[in-house]
């Protein structure tokens with residue numbers, strides 16, 4: 072196994088994901104211009120009047136929501152990241168790939184690369200749309216770079232969870248019900264839609280152990296407050312994400328090894 | 333030392349999935365350049381056996397070597413030497429035929445020029461040239477199967493493993509796939525295939541192992557297996573008043589070529605023959621020469637069905653009690 076071979080494998084596999092996406096024109100549109108955007112635009116406008124600016128500590132609900140929508144996008148992409156491998160496992164394509172002399176990790180790595188690239192592009196689309204609706208990033212372009220890095224770090228762990236699920240479940244029905252079971256509470260029991268201070272006590276407690284909250288609490292001040300408020304939160308998010316990713320990657324690797332041998 | 337003609341050597345291989353024993357204590361060898369078949373009903377353990385040999389499933393017990401390389405310790409070397417055509421139509425609906433082959437070119441570490449040359453060759457072989465740039469979801473079942481086969485051949489393997497290559501295909505496509513497989517053998521490629529079609533095993537395989545309930549029941553060439561049950565035979569009945577001519581008739585028949593054995597019975601002869609078509613006229617000629625009038629003559633040809641029933645105690649379509657529909 073040489074590095075050259077490894078690169079060739081990963082490239083060929085990543086190319087496959089890109090080609091698949093480009094074949095599904097409709098799905099591509101929805102992937103890049105995610106339904107998440109509707110959250111931003113419709114919820115942003117809808118709850119504008121209901122929202123109490125004092126509690127939000129933001130100029131308006133839309134700028135408050137932008138950070139949450141960015142992280143929700145990362146969540147959705149990450150948790151859906153294993154779906155294609157699930158189908159590959161079910162229809163025998165995975166076995167075909169595994170019967171070739173590739174390094175066992177190439178398939179996984181190609182998937183990370185692809186999901187991360189798509190997620191990065193989506194984050195940029197969302198921030199651009201928010202910009203059109205008047206949301207100005209307090210931390211400017213460097214802030215965008217930090218948001219992308221945080222998004223990727225969160226996405227890696229989520230994609231690992233998704234792939235671990237894909238390799239472990241018996242049927243794809245199980246996979247999708249587990250995803251639904253995971254993703255909704257992760258969104259609602261976090262600071263994505265409302266700030267922690269507006270939640271009842273028990274909810275706050277749950278939200279505090281949800282990594283989603285810590286990620287949003289780092290992304291949001293980068294958008295609405297500025298570097299001074301953001302930096303400590305960003306530092307905290309890095310620590311949480313390092314732990315989160317370590318756990319997820321370890322679990323993912325175990326599930327993968329059990330399924331592939 | 334290993335016989336150089338042996339390309340796959342399987343020794344006491346077994347696989348259990350939790351409480352389920354999929355296959356148990358398999359031992360067989362595959363020789364260079366032959367078409368080796370695993371014949372058995374659904375759930376017999378054919379795919380499991382193949383998956384272990386192509387290194388995607390680690391065995392629970394036993395060992396096997398492919399071209400002298402251990403399937404566990406040297407899995408990567410084995411993978412680079414073999415091609416695999418899975419049982420499922422393992423195609424990506426959203427990729428074109430050519431893109432499938434390009435992907436595999438990357439996975440087998442072929443250069444771009446090598447890959448392209450190989451793709452042209454294979455598309456021609458399986459007659460998919462015109463459809464190469466259409467996405468696979470527009471392919472018929474037969475076309476998907478052809479693409480599958482092309483994928484298995486892309487690395488220019490020494491050994492190709494095919495899992496139920498003609499399952500669910502129409503007669504025409506089946507015959508065409510038999511042709512490809514024979515063509516591969518002519519090019520010196522060793523073929524290991526599974527099937528649950530008796531006719532396919534009979535027509536196509538040089539040697540086969542009958543596998544049932546996770547164990548091999550018998551191994552041999554289709555002819556050997558049928559011969560093992562007595563082979564083809566002619567039964568000659570002579571007119572009652574001619575019984576005194578029976579010894580002379582027997583002598584005459586025994587001197588014919590292609591006769592394996594002749595047994596006397598009260599009303600005539602049971603003749604074991606290589607080929608009833610060839611021996612029938614010769615036997616009639618002998619009867620005329622010794623001036624013996626025949627009352628009747630019939631021939632019996634044991635079929636692979638009979639072999640299967642004899643070794644497993646049930647018919648192939650009946651299946652085993654734990655047979656699974658796939």
Ligand SMILES: Nc1ncnc2c1ncn2[C@@H]1O[C@H](COP(=O)(O)OP(=O)(O)O)[C@@H](O)[C@H]1O
Nearest residue numbers: 349352354373374375376377378379380381656
């Ligand atoms: N991954 C698996 N987990 C549990 N049982 C399995 C698995 N794969 C195969 N089996 C079982 O092993 C037996 C043999 O299956 P298989 O090799 O697919 O048979 P065949 O290919 O001859 O139809 C069956 O009883 C099947 O249910």
Ligand SMILES: [Mg+2]
Nearest residue numbers: 378379380419
């Ligand atoms: Mg099978």
